[in-house]
Amino acid sequence: MDHPNYPHAQAPGAPVRDGIPEHGRIPKYYAVKAQIGALVDELGEGEALPTERDLAVRHGVARETVRQALRELLLEGRLRRRGRGTVVAGPKLEQPLSLASYTEGVRRQGRRPGRTLIGLDRFPCPPALAPEIGLERGEPVWHMERVLLADDERVGLESTYVSVARMPRLDRDFDPDSSFYSYVHERLGIDFGSADERIETVLATPREALLIGTPPALPMLLIHRVSYDTGGDPTERVRTLYRGDRFSFTTRLGGNER
Structure with a gap:
């Protein structure tokens, strides 16, 4: 009809x-x-x-x-x-749900990726974080926070936690405006093999909204990711906020039987 x-x-x-x-x-x-x-x-x-x-x-x-x-x-x-x-506004940025980096996803759409470092801190690993990145409580961990840019427009906020023992010179050798994945692969010889990822919708906190430059009422896409190297060891724990008005996510599903 x-x-x-x-x-x-x-x-x-x-x-x-x-x-x-x-x-x-x-x-x-x-x-x-x-x-x-x-x-x-x-x-x-x-x-x-x-x-x-x-x-x-x-x-x-x-x-x-x-x-x-x-x-x-x-x-x-x-x-x-x-x-x-x-x-x-222009079309939304399409970010693949894959192990490809943010840099690769933005460049594929003809945009210029960038990042602004908010802070890089070292502290004892808290109990809740330790099992996610394969550390014991109290072992040193890095926390790196960066604003994500696309053509100089602020589009997200990323918090990355990694082991100091595994990346001891992160504060000296890594350019915070560059791809973290490229640094891990090219400078440290670590290959990412898999990741667990969870996506939810949230509202930014007042601090997060200020850093991203959006109203607190703007819906955000929040991605939690724990990445593993090819040997199955945890490599990073990432919390990334993406502007809901500027991003969509894509993936390709397999043909497994239901």
Whole structure:
């Protein structure tokens, strides 16, 4: 049976029937959001949107209705703020769920990866962390925290924990703006063999939001990863926050029987 608002030409990744329920009743802001979304599709990356006042007049609604529509488009990453205005955002960065580094994932999309070091500290390994990186409680561990960049735009925050015994010269030999995976492989001769990874959605803490440069209410994608070398020994424990409006994740699934 054919339904109205469910065109045969609909993109496979789009919401069914444009997200409109069968009874046809939708919130006013959502109708405005759909209309502004169509305008966004017509404009190019970086082009400015009309002001809230102009949009309210154009669609015959209150400015608060326009603000709610814009808030959702901002959270979805289709728009971004520039000064006091709003412009069309570029496509989201696609990061593979694999052992490839952040550097490789960003470069594949023609963007320039970078990092800003927040801190590199050495301290006794706490009990909760010890089993994850194969250490005894109290053994020395490094903690490295870096802001992730793509074309100088802050897009994430990464915390890495590694054994000092295994990487004793990390504070002297490693360039914090470079790929940690390349350093581990090329300078230390360690190859990553596998990883356990868990993904969840969270809100950034006030400190994290300040470092990444986002509102605390912006949803984040949080990845926990424990990586192992080819011999099965733990190599790193990483906690990475990615901006939900700037990132999506991809993977390829195998054909095992269900």
